[in-house]
Amino acid sequence: METSAIDRARTTExxxxxxxxxxxxxxLLPRGTVDAVTTLAEENALGRRPGGGDHGTVAAARDGFARFTGTDAGRVAVGGSVAGQVALVAASLPAGSEVLAPEGExxxxxxxxxQRGNLKMRYVPLAGLADAVRPDTALVAFSAVQSSDGRVAGLEAVREAAAAYGARTLLDASQAAGWLPLDTGAYDYTVTGAFKFLLCPRGTTFLTVTEEAQETLPALHAGLLSAQDPDAALYGPVQRLADEARRFDEPVSFLSYAGAAHSLALLDGIGVDTLHAHATGLAARFRAGLAGLGHEAVPGDSAVVAVPGLGSRQPVLARAGIVVSQRAGNLRAAFHLYNTEADVDRALDVLSG
Structure with missing residues (x-):
């Protein structure tokens, strides 16, 4: 029987x-990612890496993220934190602008x-986010998949409502990129913490910015690598910023991005549709098993499963060697390429008591 791409990755990585x-x-970090980080760290220890790393590896990670999420690398800026990249968008808004977001985001x-202190924040239930966009909404900021309970936002409806009123969109894809097919180019901005479903080391985040939105976004992190010609920008203020989203790059950890380049290539080789089918299939099996035990999970077809009121069972599962999390009172389990049906059944067995 032919071995699937997921089986091969699970076995080797x-x-x-x-x-x-x-x-x-x-x-979880793939084995190849760990090897890439270790190799670079050892080279640094031996003095073989002047500057501590490779700008080409950062470019490879940028290209890998763009390819996997269906956008152009010229729209992608690299960074180290979601909050830091969201702050660029926050800094671009005029005082008094309305920012619409889901409750509990x-x-x-x-x-x-x-924290700007001079923006109008408005929060509404996630299910009513699209209907809540109005003429004076400047930006809709929301996650594709909610961290607390795994709910998937009505992406198309929010995009259409924002477009109808001329509002921009900021999508956080941290809980989605890696298993949920996304068109990052369909939003003015996206931010992604890549240490979750993209399996990158912590300290890797990606910001996408449309060409139109690039015109109003401030390059607050501008430095040597934000220049159109970094070799000519070693000293003094950068005279010409990069023509593309690279001008919004934060200074990054070479170690993190050395690993990210491998992780993104691994996922791209499997394909997001395959990853989606695998992860959501396991999640559906878990929801069905929970229902059989009398526990109703948050409905939906997300790869992230949350069970209200069951968060207190997290320590019990931990003692049995099953790693889940507790968020807002929910027991939260997330499924990815390294998980199997046996993992689902083991968790259900422990929860059955």
């Missing part, structure tokens, strides 16, 4: 000693706007 269902918090998505 992963060997967890737990039942790991916590990718929503942090993804992840802190990094809304805090940079709220």
């Amino acid at each position: 992963f060997a967890p000693d737990t039942v790991y269902l916590n990718t929503s918090s942090c993804g 992840f802190s990094s998505v809304v805090s940079p706007f709220a």
